Amino acid sequence: MQIRPIHASDADFATWYEVYLAARVADNPTGPQWLEPELKVIYQGTEYRSVQLWLAEDDGRAVGAAVLVLPQRDNLTMAEPEVFVRPEDARRGIGSALLATVDEASKAAGRSSQLLYIEAPLGTDRTAGMAFAERHGFTRRIGEIMRVQRPPFDLDAVAAAEEAARPHAEGYRIVTWRDHAPDEFVDEYARLEGRMSTDEPQGGIESEPEVWDAARIRTAERRSDLMRRSTWVAAAIAPDGSMAGVTEITVSRDSDAIGFQDATIVDPGHRGHRLGLLLKAANLRELLADRPGVQSVWTWNADVNTHMIAINETLGYEIAGWSAAYQRTI
């Protein structure tokens, strides 16, 4: 068995993706997956997060794949590895060999901590990935519940929930945009994106706040364009003009199959005004006006995040599975 580095722009990336998908679908057959052209863009990396990829081959046949993401502006001691092995080649030591390669690269980049996520469908409480991570000294730091919202979307129920919430949010206005944040909002938007890495429950994950500014927002927007994904954003503007909260959903421009509910955050000084619900309701309405055929919107919440979970349930999300963060020192 040989392990060699590849790059997302190589022709080999199609093979890398095939192994990745086979391994992921085996563990989580009903979960959402990135499309190949999307992952190809993500794994080009940016100035904020560098990416290395490896392919494991046995007699020229691809059997395993690995990726290592290294934050470049914050979390400079952190490395985010993932390892994938074709199900028919499991338990031959391929995953461990790939992880050893990734460890060397993590250490060479001066990283001392590794963080990874395991996902599983409803009804599965143990996966190969968990056993593998624990075998290699990772410990579970936080659990998240995966929820999905599917048609028919009950916009009347959403409107009724909004009606009940509105009196609590007097003085705030909700603005929406798609793909490109208006210049007047971009600095405030970046400030709230940065808060996502600290305000979302972190459980036992040891990490630093992410550093966000307008340039990083513009880089993320350019990357979404390259991925051919559209992003719907709703933001709450406080009476003093600052941004009190924001929420985002992304959907491929080429497929209605999978939407992702990304960050939702309400600034601590503005909590208690039902802005979370008002933001999510407005954003869902905008999304469905543009893309009435959307088939699913997926979201992940820490199991301790009861407030956000209550909002999601009001909006019609149902439990579909779970994920967990695992971390170790290297």
Ligand SMILES: CC(C)(COP(=O)(O)OP(=O)(O)OC[C@H]1O[C@@H](n2cnc3c(N)ncnc32)[C@H](O)[C@@H]1OP(=O)(O)O)[C@@H](O)C(=O)NCCC(=O)NCCS
């Ligand atoms: C997790 C994964 C990479 C393991 O690959 P692998 O090549 O089978 O792993 P290894 O053969 O190196 O296994 C090393 C050890 O991990 C543990 N392990 C791996 N799979 C296991 C399973 N299904 N059940 C119990 N223990 C398991 C065992 O201790 C194993 O040692 P052993 O075979 O001597 O008992 C593979 O199952 C996979 O691709 N899963 C989906 C993606 C994923 O969850 N990746 C891990 C997180 S990034």
